[in-house]
Amino acid sequence: MDDFTPAQMARGRALRRAQLPWALGGRIAGLLCTLALGLTPAGAGLVTAVGGLFGGSRTAQVLAGTAVLLLIGQVLQLPFGARVRIVRRRYGLVTQGWRGWAVDVLRGLALGLLIALPVVYGLYALTGRSPHGWWLPAAGFAALLTVALSFLHPLLIEPVFNRFTPLPAGELRTALLDLAQRDGIRVRDVLVADASRRTTALNAYVSGFGATRRIVAYDTLLSTAEPREVELVVAHELGHVQHRDVLVGTVLGAVGAAVAVCLLGLLADWSVLLSAAGATDAADPRSLPLLAACAALIGAATGPLQCAVSRRIEVRADLHALELTEDPEQFIAMQRRLAVTNISDVDPPRLLELLFATHPSATRRIAAARAWRPARG
Template sequence: MRARRAALVAAVLLLAAFAVVVAVTTPWDVLPERVADPSAGLPAEQVSRAEAFAAALRPASLASLLLGLLVAAVLGLTRLGARLVRAVAAPLGGGWFWQVLLGVLALAVVGRVATLPLSVYGEVVRHRYGLSTRSWGLFARDVVVNLLIDTALTALAVVALVWLARRAARAWWAFAAVGAAALVVVGSFLWPVVIEPAFNSFEPLPVGELRTDLLALAEENGTPVQDVLVSDASRRTTALNAYVSGFGSTRRIVVYDTVLDRLSDEEIESIAAHELGHVAADDVLTGTLLGALGAAGGVALLGWLLTSPALLRRSGADGPGDPRVVPLLLLLVAVGTLVATPVQNLVSRQIEARADAHALDLTGDPEAFVDMQRLLATTNLSDPDPPTAWHRFFGSHPTTSQRVALAQEWRP
């Protein structure tokens, strides 16, 4: 009981530190207090089309989220999940390692199969509205690659956690918390060079005025980049986007190839300036710190929950070192992720607004910014003024109407 209490205390302290960093580093006063034009100046027919697209997609997205959680709950809070973990490892001798490794894979496949019809429906809707250009073969490939990457990373973490619990029954959660924080840091550095190439190809932007201007913009921002790359995003979507990824020698501006066809150079520079605003404010480093604190706090909380007699009894596991605990562990992670989502998005919206303000300061061109936001909303079929509850829970960026209002209020 003393070790369980220590895990709870550590979780409270780590999550309190997370809250302090959020409170101190988040810009809370950037977004305009009121929006005069909820339509963001978009034509009525465009607003109607965006609202129709959202109305077709939101129920499926919410149903997929709830169905995935329901499947995880059924497997994690009954003996069914424990039996599945044992069954898939039986042909290989049933050792704890194979139970964990194959158990994670089996549980991931069950969850993905359960929600796959809703994903297919979502893809049909995106095709219907012209947002998706993926062939069904490429869609299937993306589903499989996503599943394999997510499962491999999850299996690696869960195998390490169960191994620690078997080796250090009282302090496993402390070692696992340190490991989780370290994985977040390493993942932030490896993502642009390991994960991104699994889904897209990148080519240098040809030498010309736009490339020169983007490199100069990064220099003026005080955050020089190593390259400007073009992503072959049009294989999957008609959406417009650009971003900055990497650190130091791997930092680069990435522009969707769809952007080059649709936006003027000034509008592309406005997008790049927004992304450079994240770099100037060290948003990735702050996000990595928050991710590390959140991961460590979450694992410490798992150290408390996975020793709960009531939860262990329902799952059919003897403790955190028992492979049969895997379904319960994955359920708790899913619930924790869901609870953290509105907090994460609240912070994200404020940070994105600060990057918008930085873009306006860096380019001094609010007209190009507004034109770019309206074109993004039109092409991406963004609802300029979504329902408040939906936006607060799922919205990671300010609404188009908020971003346009911010630019209209901006002064040099």
């Protein structure tokens, strides 16, 4: 623990303790609300009522029901998200005003509707054709949609929330491009994301596939970290590319989406659940809240497994950064800067790490970097 002062460690713990009840409370509240609507006739009544406002047809019930469920979820999360934001602002991590935050919330809601409405409409088109066998073609469509969104995310979704500008020519840009070239990775450009209008946190990532691949660095990182530390962050991100983590993650996500739809098919054919939800079968639009509840339960149950896989991937990317740069000292310096600037809890309770952490703790990453050179010999 000599890498961090007692004050730095205490500050990270204090932030975690201040925001965790609200962040976790938001998750629990959202899950309970979804279950309350999906496992009781309340959700069916809601779908019937809002569908009736638009003519009462099956299509109206499906589309209006989807929209109102998304809206309820968004409204429910607002107080929890706002409280987390207040806490993070108190610690200096938030720079965006409330108006900008509200605009981002509305953008997220609009994007969610843009994706969800045609997807759910297509789903119920399949259930209408085959109330008991719909899940088989739906699983295939879910896999294809996951792949499509993964490819389109850097091109269509990222620009909705951030502006990107090319990193000006200079030593750092040359160093980052040389780093990618030395790693055998083709990079189209080095971009700067205007993260400072929302946060003081530091980050960088590599996004896109093939000809669209680019290195993206937060402007906060470029203005705060030493150039060599920026290189180490990018080397870690190049590790994800080198090991095809995005591609493998996309394939696993597609398989997971297909399996989840198959599970939904089994659950939606269970008469006990249908009766509790007030629906006749999966083709009944009133089953929409039930499907949402089952999907939420599947997501909550698989969350810790996804986090465990993510941590293993991040450990491998750290190792790649060390092998590419052969600079464990600067890697450790970079981890210190990230942890201190982002006010991370550098040694969180193990249970919280297992359940929710997508990255190893800072102390674990630093310890691995110290062990790297002796292990390499």
